[in-house]
Amino acid sequence: MPGFPISVKDASENYACLCLVADESFTAGTPSIRNAVRSALLPIFEMRQPVVGISPEESERLSSLIRIAGEYLDSENPMREEMLKNLYALFLMDLSSILSRQTKRGGFGKRAEELFMNFMDLLPKHFVREHGIEFYADALNVSSTYLSRAVRQVSGRTVLEYINRLLLMEAIWLLESTSLSIDEIAERINYADSTTFGRFFFRMKGVTPREYRKSLFKISS
Numbered sequence: 001m002p003g004f005p006i007s008v009k010d011a012s013e014n015y016a017c018l019c020l021v022a023d024e025s026f027t028a029g030t031p032s033i034r035n036a037v038r039s040a041l042l043p044i045f046e047m048r049q050p051v052v053g054i055s056p057e058e059s060e061r062l063s064s065l066i067r068i069a070g071e072y073l074d075s076e077n078p079m080r081e082e083m084l085k086n087l088y089a090l091f092l093m094d095l096s097s098i099l100s101r102q103t104k105r106g107g108f109g110k111r112a113e114e115l116f117m118n119f120m121d122l123l124p125k126h127f128v129r130e131h132g133i134e135f136y137a138d139a140l141n142v143s144s145t146y147l148s149r150a151v152r153q154v155s156g157r158t159v160l161e162y163i164n165r166l167l168l169m170e171a172i173w174l175l176e177s178t179s180l181s182i183d184e185i186a187e188r189i190n191y192a193d194s195t196t197f198g199r200f201f202f203r204m205k206g207v208t209p210r211e212y213r214k215s216l217f218k219i220s221s
Contacts, residue, residue, distance in 0.1 A: 018066045022088055058098055065091045116154040127166045129190050133159045168204045175213045182209050
């Protein structure tokens with residue numbers, strides 16, 4: 001997942017893997033891919049044991065997409081970038097579908113993990129407008145206390161941490177990729193005014209939105 005370090009701690013002699021790695025700029029620049037990353041990868045990486053078992057058929061299908069992406073990566077096709085984006089989005093959507101099926105058939109076992117996955121499915125769709133735990137608890141037909149306890153049990157994080165992290169990601173993307181004013185960005189992610197948004201951004205990032213945007217120009221110049 002973009003922003004996460006990758007390393008192999010240990011491996012058995014018969015270990016084998018295929019990796020599909022995309023940098024942050026490639027991911028953040030395409031809304032459909034950003035949404036797919038949130039739906040497919042964020043739930044996996046936020047679990048205490050970020051491992052998902054898949055069937056041989058699912059493994060072969062995902063592996064074939066990675067191999068095709070590798071072929072386009074080495075090609076001189078003039079549509080290479082668009083094809084790679086579509087392949088990446090397809091890979092993520094397929095993975096998201098696998099996660100959804102596993103949740104429905106109890107692949108993750110405990111009730112807390114099922115509730116966590118359902119919360120992580122809702123979150124990318126609503127976090128821009130809904131910043132409070134009550135909305136998600138109501139949507140999942142549980143109390144706020146129960147949802148908060150389940151999410152913390154599975155991931156070690158709070159519901160509010162998840163909401164704030166996605167709001168920060170969205171704010172950073174808007175600051176980096178659009179010419180929207182700070183007031184417009186605050187309105188876009190449903191803050192009452194730019195002052196409230198500025199306090200949130202400073203608390204999360206250590207700089208104001210305006211300072212962050214200015215730093216981008218320094219880096220590019």
